[in-house]
Amino acid sequence: xxxxSSPRLQQRLKIAAYLxxxxxxxxxxxxxxxxxxxxxxxxxxxxxxxxxxxxxxxIAIAAA
Amino acid sequence: xxxxxxTILVVLSVILIGLLILRPSLxxxxxxxxxxxxxxxxxxxxALALGSVAHLQHATSTSFCLSxxxxxxxxxxxxxDDPTYIPASHFQNNRIPRNEACYTCHTNYAMFxxxxxxxxxxxxxxxYYFGTxxxxxxxxxxxxxxxxxxxHASARSFEETSxxxxxxxxxxGNEMSCLTCHNKIHDVQNADKLKFWKxxx
Numbered sequence: 001x002x003x004x005s006s007p008r009l010q011q012r013l014k015i016a017a018y019l020x021x022x023x024x025x026x027x028x029x030x031x032x033x034x035x036x037x038x039x040x041x042x043x044x045x046x047x048x049x050x051x052x053x054x055x056x057x058x059i060a061i062a063a064a
Numbered sequence: 065x066x067x068x069x070x071t072i073l074v075v076l077s078v079i080l081i082g083l084l085i086l087r088p089s090l091x092x093x094x095x096x097x098x099x100x101x102x103x104x105x106x107x108x109x110x111a112l113a114l115g116s117v118a119h120l121q122h123a124t125s126t127s128f129c130l131s132x133x134x135x136x137x138x139x140x141x142x143x144x145d146d147p148t149y150i151p152a153s154h155f156q157n158n159r160i161p162r163n164e165a166c167y168t169c170h171t172n173y174a175m176f177x178x179x180x181x182x183x184x185x186x187x188x189x190x191x192y193y194f195g196t197x198x199x200x201x202x203x204x205x206x207x208x209x210x211x212x213x214x215x216h217a218s219a220r221s222f223e224e225t226s227x228x229x230x231x232x233x234x235x236x237g238n239e240m241s242c243l244t245c246h247n248k249i250h251d252v253q254n255a256d257k258l259k260f261w262k263x264x265x
Contacts, residue, residue, distance in 0.1 A: 020108050
């Protein structure tokens with residue numbers, strides 16, 4: 001049976017998805033960038049974006 | 065190896081997340097909900113964990129240490145063509161892994177030593193980008209014999225030779241530094257006057 005999910009849930013999932021894509025792409029870049037800054041960018045940038053994406057996703061499913 | 069695994073995870077995650085962005089109605093059915101859970105939770109967490117392992121592994125490499133300009137001279141000193149220079153003879157004779165040369169001797173072989181080394185590395189990064197790199201680079205604390213003994217302790221060439229045998233207790237207790245006798249270390253100040261080995265890296 002197919003049940004239409006609410007627009008609010010879909011909007012939150014979309015935000016989580018964009019944050020996760022940005023974080024994952026940034027993580028991939030840092031892995032191939034040989035610079036002392038790559039670790040900082042990984043931990044501070046990619047880690048934050050992925051963490052936020054996961055939190056938004058969890059909030060979305062908890063509030064649904 | 066870890067880099068490839070992370071890349072595969074990232075590509076897989078991005079494809080699945082992209083699918084969810086293009087077809088949001090997928091999340092209305094149970095299978096779609098499971099897919100969303102895998103794509104938006106399991107895979108990103110796995111990618112982050114594996115990415116951390118890859119980065120920490122890369123941080124132990126000689127190339128990573130030498131990617132900071134002030135360390136270049138120290139990297140060059142590993143190629144001094146004189147066996148009495150301790151770091152150079154260890155590097156050139158494979159007594160330490162060449163791709164982890166700096167880390168092998170400069171990590172701390174005590175509990176949480178690896179963590180301490182990582183914290184030190186972050187401090188170095190901060191000084192490199194936002195502070196002033198000192199003219200002469202010195203260790204935070206005197207070089208501990210423990211780092212030498214991590215490999216040399218119990219080795220016959222060390223234990224049974226004079227004068228190590230006679231002063232074994234003092235060396236083990238760090239009362240006398242190995243560097244008292246083995247005092248030719250990186251010597252970057254005089255590197256211009258020395259000959260260099262042109263062997264493979």
